Amino acid sequence: MVTDAETQRELVNELFNWYKEFPFPEYQPEGLDLPTTVADSVLCADSVGKFMEVHGVDMAHPERKSRCAGVAAGIAGKITEMLNERLA
Numbered sequence: 396m397v398t399d400a401e402t403q404r405e406l407v408n409e410l411f412n413w414y415k416e417f418p419f420p421e422y423q424p425e426g427l428d429l430p431t432t433v434a435d436s437v438l439c440a441d442s443v444g445k446f447m448e449v450h451g452v453d454m455a456h457p458e459r460k461s462r463c464a465g466v467a468a469g470i471a472g473k474i475t476e477m478l479n480e481r482l483a
Contacts, residue, residue: 397478406477411437413473419446420465422472429462442466 398406418431419442430449434442443454443463452459 397482402481406474406481409477410470410474414442414470417469417473419469420462422465422468424461424464424468427458427461429458429465 414437415434418433420429420431423429430446432442432445432449434445436442443459446462447453447456447459450458450462
C-alpha cells in the first residue's frame, strides 16, 4: 500500500529470508524465557512445530501462544524497520 509493486516484492523476499533464519522469539511477552528456534521455512506451521518439539508443548499450551505473540511482534517490528529504511 505504501510502495510500488517491485519494491513490495523486494521487501517480501527480504522479510521471508530474515524470517527463515531468525531465532524466534526475540520479544517474549510476559517476561518468559522461552527457547528460541530457527524456522528454516516461511511457514508458520514449520516454525511453531519446531518450537513445540524443542519445548515439549502442544498447540494448546499457554507458552506456545505467548511464543506466537512474540513472533508476530517481531515480524511487525522488522517490517516497520524495513519500511522506514526504504521510505526515509
